[in-house]
Amino acid sequence: MSQTVDRALSILPLLAEGPADLGQVADRLGVHKSTALRLLRTLHEHGLVYRQSDQRYRLGARLFALAQEAMENLDVREIAHSHLVRLNEQCGHTVHLAVYEENEVLYIDKVESRYPVRMYSRIGKPVAITVAAVAKLLLADLPEHERRALAEKLDYPMYTSRSTPGPAAFLRELEKVREQGWATDLGGHEESINCVAAPVRGADGRVVAAMSVSAPNVVVTADELLTLLPLVRRTADAISGEYSGRTPAELQ
Template sequence: MSQSVDRALRILPLLARGPADLGRVAAELDVHKSTALRLLRTLHEHGLVYRQADQRYRLGARLFTLAGEAVESLDVREIAHPHLLRLNEETGHTVHLAVHQDAEVLYIDKVDSRYPVRMYSRIGRPVAITVAAVAKLLLADLPEAERRALAERLEYPRYTERSTAGPEEFLRELALVREQGWAADLGGHEETINCVAAPVRGPDGRVVAAMSLSAPGALVGEAELLELLPLVRRTARAVGRDYSGVDEPAGDEPDGDGAAGDGPGADERGGAGPERP
């Protein structure tokens, strides 16, 4: 990379922290003011920086326009699919990818398990929004006022004894999911199906999609499935990294024993579950 390009690119993260004058930019780049001014003028000509009335520089509107266009051109399903395939190959279980769209949470991709038993979920179909882990991950990321308004207008079907009972319980579940960063449904939608899920985050840290790993309880016990949660979370982070170009910190990720230990509470709070046709 040329020295001029490198210096120009270093200006952008500096201005992302707030407006800066010529002297600060020059000091940050460790160059003479004339060099910094030449770089700033070039960026200004392309709309990437803007010179304010107080002679300080800030990021230009063109930069935000380009960022928006870049995000809109990304297809999270296309980016995620190879990761879903690898997770399916490693575990043998059914993998789903879902997004929040038009007041619904929809499955947009699915890789079936290798065993004869098949999930009832279908690509393009809505999930059971009050019990699905992928739904709770996506809805937990909404602002508090939106979460409460949504909880009040939803219906709460009792699919099983472990299904979410009403708006207050739903809000508690969303708060927990938001805090722990993952969700589980151990028989909340179908008594025979267990599921764990993790969020896929965009460049701004918001949840843009959610992926889940599901298996019949007769073949995979709750504790055994929860032991796979760290793998699901790592896969979701890898999708997010490829989608946004930002590597999400791993944080405090439970190991197999920790995930299994969280199970008894998670089956009442998380949610996923394939949707019947």
């Protein structure tokens, strides 16, 4: 809507691919070098881009700080975190928390199976939306027209032979997930990895987040993983309860 801002912001994903110099940026934006320079300068002043020693530009530190702050302001995440850790202690597997936003599903928290390390390393990465168990739960709760529209728009990459093949199958799966109130991904993303997931709901019943437990076949079979379903659902329900204020936390 605002041409100048639009151009400036287009620089960011461009630099995310890797450092670039002024000429490259100007070319890819289709503007004069001097224009690109001024845009870059403005981005630089705000710390969003950084000029490295060879004069090329890359994304800057403020971006991390912003993403960081944004993350901390997600209240679902804060409430959920201790529950996720506890679940991880009980079952030992990787635990994820994800939300839906603008046609994308993204992880906002993660507890690693072996040790609770590098929490943020994968966070922000878009989830394989057509196969991930958490994605199914989040999409299954969208209003029907939105769900259909989205299903049509998506790509359906065949990660494995059990990946969701197309819109029709996907919508059927979402319908099933919607009714049963939980979801699985049995080797649909990576051949040897299974997940089982449950929804976190707000006070109005809408799904605000989804959490999952993932484990490779070599550790537990799919059937064994499914025995964790009651535990996963209890955890998700506990988060839902706290989130919707039924179990008021200390403040607020």
